[in-house]
Amino acid sequence: MGSTDVSIENEVYSFALADNQVLKASIVTSDPVNDYIAISGWDQSATTIEDWETDWPIAFAEGPWSPAMQIYIPAETGAGTYYLGIENLSDMDVAYTVTYEIVTKAPATTLRVTGNDRFAVAANAAKQAWPGWAGVTDVIIASGEDRAAADPLCAAGMAGAMNAPVLLVKSTLTSGKLPTATESALQGIRNANGGKVKIHVIGGTVSVPAAVYNRASALKGTGGTIERISAADRYSLSAVMAVRANTEAVKRGKSVPFVMIANGENVNAFYDALAASPVSFYQIAPTMLAKTTSVPSTVRNARNTTFGTKDCWLISSPSYLSSAVFTQANADARIVGSGTNRIDSAFDIATWAYDFNLLKRDKVAVANKLPDALTGGVAMGKMGGPVLYSGAAELGMPTDLFLYWNKGGYTRAYALGGTVSLSNVVTTMMNEMLAY
Numbered sequence: 357m358g359s360t361d362v363s364i365e366n367e368v369y370s371f372a373l374a375d376n377q378v379l380k381a382s383i384v385t386s387d388p389v390n391d392y393i394a395i396s397g398w399d400q401s402a403t404t405i406e407d408w409e410t411d412w413p414i415a416f417a418e419g420p421w422s423p424a425m426q427i428y429i430p431a432e433t434g435a436g437t438y439y440l441g442i443e444n445l446s447d448m449d450v451a452y453t454v455t456y457e458i459v460t461k462a463p464a465t466t467l468r469v470t471g472n473d474r475f476a477v478a479a480n481a482a483k484q485a486w487p488g489w490a491g492v493t494d495v496i497i498a499s500g501e502d503r504a505a506a507d508p509l510c511a512a513g514m515a516g517a518m519n520a521p522v523l524l525v526k527s528t529l530t531s532g533k534l535p536t537a538t539e540s541a542l543q544g545i546r547n548a549n550g551g552k553v554k555i556h557v558i559g560g561t562v563s564v565p566a567a568v569y570n571r572a573s574a575l576k577g578t579g580g581t582i583e584r585i586s587a588a589d590r591y592s593l594s595a596v597m598a599v600r601a602n603t604e605a606v607k608r609g610k611s612v613p614f615v616m617i618a619n620g621e622n623v624n625a626f627y628d629a630l631a632a633s634p635v636s637f638y639q640i641a642p643t644m645l646a647k648t649t650s651v652p653s654t655v656r657n658a659r660n661t662t663f664g665t666k667d668c669w670l671i672s673s674p675s676y677l678s679s680a681v682f683t684q685a686n687a688d689a690r691i692v693g694s695g696t697n698r699i700d701s702a703f704d705i706a707t708w709a710y711d712f713n714l715l716k717r718d719k720v721a722v723a724n725k726l727p728d729a730l731t732g733g734v735a736m737g738k739m740g741g742p743v744l745y746s747g748a749a750e751l752g753m754p755t756d757l758f759l760y761w762n763k764g765g766y767t768r769a770y771a772l773g774g775t776v777s778l779s780n781v782v783t784t785m786m787n788e789m790l791a792y
Contacts, residue, residue: 495521
């Protein structure tokens with residue numbers, strides 16, 4: 357471990373790395389609210405930042421507001437000298453402290469989390485996050501059908517407060533039972549934790565009919581409980597879950613640090629809430645839904661009362677959440693760009709999470725389909741890692757860049773879904789981005 361203090365325009369540091377070694381560096385500025393710096397890692401000699409302007413870094417991060425920016429520089433091309441560059445993008449000199457250590461670790465590889473259907477993928481993702489179901493006393497159940505996709509979009513904050521996985525059900529029973537994987541998971545959770553479990557069903561009887569609810573109740577065990585959490589519409593439901601997340605957090609001696617707002621009106625924007633779900637779970641930071649040009653009264657009331665003193669971040673682009681929403685939500689900032697590309701927005705959300713140290717840097721996941729992102733996002737929240745998006749056929753930008761620039765910290769990457777959702781080409785490309 358070493359450190360150095362500097363107060364200059366730009367600086368370059370050199371380090372000797374052996375095979376499978378990674379330089380982990382943390383940079384803290386004296387004024388993180390206003391300072392704007394870029395940090396990058398290189399595997400070639402250079403004397404100034406400008407020497408690298410036409411080349412490609414092997415690790416990169418930039419931004420203002422970050423309390424402690426981190427970067428992992430792996431021995432990309434084998435043993436040799438590697439370089440850490442710090443570039444000042446502010447209008448004045450920046451004082452900062454660099455703390456670093458060199459660790460030995462092998463590159464991460466990709467594990468596919470799959471199953472026969474979305475219900476099995478949900479259960480298998482939960483098993484990755486809660487091995488053996490240890491410590492699981494609560495479970496959230498939601499509809500896994502496309503027509504009810506809006507109901508559980510904002511369940512991650514409440515799940516985080518309860519340390520609860522999310523499992524999916526159909527609107528009908530098969531031979532009197534829930535989907536096989538969901539039944540098995542509930543039985544496993546119950547048996548591993550004293551023979552009982554508290555079940556929280558998200559959505560009204562249209563989303564999760566009474567017969568499905570009753571079958572879930574039959575699986576709660578002696579002393580277990582079940583409840584239905586519903587509201588008049590998806591916006592009110594998001595507010596109810598946000599307030600419940602706060603209640604559960606306080607009950608456990610924790611607190612909600614901030615809230616987030618996503619678009620709940622356009623199905624193409626649903627991915628934004630799910631990209632933020634790992635942060636929502638890990639930080640117990642609820643997400644609520646708004647319309648494109650307005651914040652429904654129930655959401656506005658929760659924002660102004662329960663969360664009146666908390667920061668508020670918009671996690672959908674201006675095309676999905678207008679300036680009027682920004683004002684009505686009393687938002688502090690928007691953390692995504694101006695486009696409507698879900699892959700770009702997830703990149704922005706994950707970058708923000710890393711810049712603010714809202715997630716850990718040892719695990720990461722890639723998803724394509726909405727149900728996989730829903731349940732996988734909660735599982736990744738438990739593990740403290742972000743969820744990025746990809747097309748079915750190839751990984752693509754900027755997801756590949758995010759993996760490449762942060763690969764030095766990863767011990768595991770997950771592909772959420774089967775080969776129809778994410779082809780083998782995608783997982784091969786993921787491993788290529790992670791290799792060093």
